[in-house]
Amino acid sequence: MTLQLRVDALSRRSFLVTVGGVGIAVTFGGLSEEAWGVPAAASAAGDYRPNAWVAIAGDGTVTIRSPASEMGQGIMTTLPLLIAEDMDADWDRVRIVQAPSDAETYGNPGFYGIQLTGGSESTRGYYEMLRLIGAQTRKIILASAAGMLNVPVGELTTEPSRVVHAPSGRSLGYGEIAEAGALPDPLPQATVADLKPREQWRYIGNPRISRVDIASKVDGTAIYGIDVQRPDMLYGAVLRAPVQGERPEAIDDAAAQGVPGILRIVPLPYGVGIIGKTVEATKRAKDLLDVTWSTSSRVRRYTSDRLLDEYRTVGRDFAQAVVTAHAVGDAPAAISGAATIIAVDYMSDHVCHATMESMNATALVTGDRVEIWAPTQGPTGTQGFAAEVAGTTPDKVKVNTTLLGGGFGRKAEADFIVDAVSLAKAVEGRPVKVIWSREDDVRHDKYRPLAAQHLQVGLDAGGTIVGWRHRIVADSIFARTLPRLFESEGGHDDVVTEGAQFNYAVPGHRIEYIRQDNGLDVGFWFAVGVGYTRFAIECVVDEIAAARGADPLALRLELLKDQPRARRVIETAAQMAEWDRPRNGRALGLAYSDAFGSHCAQIAEVSLNRQSGEIRVHTVWCAVDPGVAVQPRNIEAMMIVGITNGASHALFEQITIIDGEVQESNFDTYRVMRMSEAPDIKVAILPTPEAPIGGIGQAGLPPIGPAIANAVARLTGGVRLRHYPFLPQRVLQALNA
Structure with a gap:
């Protein structure tokens, strides 16, 4: 059949894909700690949590949250390492998890306070802040240990993951403090004067420190956006106009609807979405769509x-x-x-970004709640655009940031996020994973x-x-x-x-x-x-x-x-x-x-x-x-x-x-x-x-x-x-x- 379209529920401005959303503060988390291989004991409710960045388990495992997107640049090692350095954690006992999408807590001071990875700004933006968090964490641990040992805090020093009281020869491991210690009230604060001097650095500048993401990439357990699997998941694809800025005026989808496994054909302001049970079915249906496109975009004059x-x-x-x-x-x-x-x-x-992992995202819309699993450089922007598409507010959007198979600025955009949320909205209650083909990626890049x-x-x-x-x-x-x-x-x-x-x-x-x-x-x-x-x-x-x-x-x-x-x-x-x-x-x-x-x-x-x-x-x-x-x-x-x-x-x-x-x-x-x-x-x-x-x-x-x-x-x-x-x-x- 042929559909005559009048797509005006969302304006074109609503679908202008940017990295905006500056200043949005959100409260929902990212991938679970277990998803990154952290033992359940390390994320138990009874952990010692001196701040939003660090949790210490009774077995001595130190869990540190990494606020930036890991896209092959090693930032998932660099940023937690800064905290570990100044809190004097034993790096061999440290586990790293992705920080939740919470700009108020984990935003980059070098990027207007939002969560956005790019511009060679992650280490520069977070460097002093994370070292101060590490120094404060160490002071909190020392205060807890002083209470347990009944000694003045000034008599205590630290070794990796251990507090030492030299006068008495006693010491406490960080795990022991986590298990039996109490957080001091008020929490001590840290200043630049509390940071380790360069001659005491154990990890900063140490060439023997290996990246934490490499092992999972070698053994195949690493989770990229394209690897995400959710219960009852469907697959989506989007046919875009050959010229940017055009929209579908008529769609003949008879052949596409006849492809086994196709569930929905979804008109969009910028293209046509296909939802099906398999990637292969959506690709086949996409190729069979016969679309009449508008011809009003001034990009048609672009040579x-x-x-x-x-x-x-x-x-x-x-x-x-x-x-x-x-x-x-x-x-x-x-x-x-x-x-x-x-x-x-x-x-x-x-020039085209041509990232090894093409654009993809998985979204689930349930009422006014949205959950997204995506290889995104910009969790804050992702929340803002997903909320606009779903007709909700950013605080009701949870972004799970996966590993990125390359970014180079491309995955700071939100067009692939808009695809996933738009199609998930059409089948509310079921997650939809949208995967761009390489041809989509090259022809519709920014x-x-x-x-x-x-x-x-x-x-x-x-x-x-x-x-x-x-x-x-x-x-x-x-x-x-x-x-x-x-x-x-x-x-x-x-x-x-x-x-x-x-x-x-x-x-x-x-x-x-x-x-x-x-x-x-x-x-x-x-x-x-x-x-x-x-x-x-x-x-x-x-x-x-x-x-x-x-x-x-x-x-x-x-x-x-x-x-x-x-x-x-x-x-x-x-x-x-x-x-x-x-x-x-x-x-x-x-x-x-x-x-x-x-x-x-x-x-x-x-x-x-x-x-x-x-x-x-x-x-x-x-x-x-x-x-x-x-x-x-x-x-x-x-x-x-x-x-x-x-x-x-x-x-x-x-x-x-x-x-x-x-x-x-x-x-x-x-x-x-x-x-x-x-x-x-x-x-x-x-x-x-x-x-x-x-x-x-x-x-x-x-x-x-x-x-x-x-x-x-x-x-x-x-x-x-x-x-x-x-x-x-x-x-x-x-x-x-």
Whole structure:
């Protein structure tokens, strides 16, 4: 049969998927402690619970809640480790569970107090707070032990999971205190003065600490969102419009209804939902739907190649209205009076997240209550959107955050959550798991913004930089995801311009943002703005070196003469790579970044096939200073992740949109780096413990693309690659220009 649709119960605004919901305080929990392998004794009602983060069982097991989403970055180890350090827990007796979805208690101070994992902000945001929680927990334990031993608390010290009274030779294990001790009233508080001094750290910086999530991932017991099973569960799929913003006007679902196991076809404001007894049935029915789509979306006029050319033209037009993101000195005046002006354009295409685990979520709607099991980066946002779809309030939404098979910003969105709640609402009382196909994932992603950058740099007669003007032309992410913040900042999107502000010594520096709005939803993608702004900056530094006849490494050291941490990572990377040693048929390229508060220098060794235009990255040397290195082995792993992803997106990854339709659909058309193409990566970690802690999750990505481009320029005698990705045809075009 054919259905004529009038879908107006929910407005399109209701289905705009964002990471909003700032300030929502909720009370429901996450996955049960037993689901993470914690013995029942560790979660018994009689546990010693000094605060909302820690519980100690009579057998000495210490259970610590982890507030961030674990998506392969090791945060489920890093954050609880901070508590364990200052409470002096025996790490071998610690068990980690996912914190409930409760922003008031577990929200990240670095993210407006909500539960959201991203932006390399988890360790930076929680670091001092969790150490203070650990220190307070230790003081509470000491007070309890003092009462049990009838001694002054000042005579007590701690060893891992044990309180010691040296004068009498007596001691109590944390389990004994949990079993027989009483919580002091009032609870003692902790200050920064109570934190362990660096020389007493047992766990912070210890390379022998292993990640707690690895074992379950190796033996197959780890629970990702896609693994969730619930009693009486159904499966769902959603057919989305080929062009974003369109809606179904007519649905012929006769063939789909005839598929065995199909229970419901559900019209949605943005597509058509299918509910069935098996994944296979929903996929088959989805393929058989015949839908007439609306044709009113302005995204139908979106063609990425044409728009990128327009963006470049806009960037060169100084009559355009701009939002000034940063200004030191008078860069335009300095440039206009310069002896030499370097003016160049750098461009970057859309890229897809392509997480290993595609989008999925399971939802159960029962009356005004909603429960969700999902691999989400944003439990707070998930609650807000689920409540809106279900017609309830966030406090009645329980979010169970599972492990994530990759996130990179994609799972901070809520569109896959909206799918699951919408279909679960249609079969109230039965859970529905929605799983996106890879084609759904690629074609309906929230891509990194298309961006054109125009840079002007003025040099005096001696080649010294006198002015630097950086214009970024792109759509806004915050205009969709955090509109109030976007408006309060006067139309500036600091995640889109992120990374354009640097620590090079330049007297005149101006950053300008020119927003383009062509209707397409864009989103957060691994390192977001830094991934392309540092591409432009680091390549231009090499162009300046070439104009001066200077060594690119020496120029950076000159520009960073007052930045000892920056100089150290650059000098270390150069020593690792033997910067001055000639290579036969290969060349080295250097790039540096101070993004996310971590200093990172990388040198890439590349070769080039001049006939095919194919670039091969053989080795990458990386030196990184994250401030405090909480988990050195994990920092090394995250550098490898960032370098591999960064090289992949610099060389291969591209989303092409023609008349609003995404042309790529799976890994046969959306090209990513293969294992055989991955470079050998060598990492040196150079912590500066007295410095503020830096973010590490995304710090490895920004330098690798420009390092590759700079190596190609040295290999070819100055051929510049200024457009991400460096597709073979683009390389050949540059070689033949």
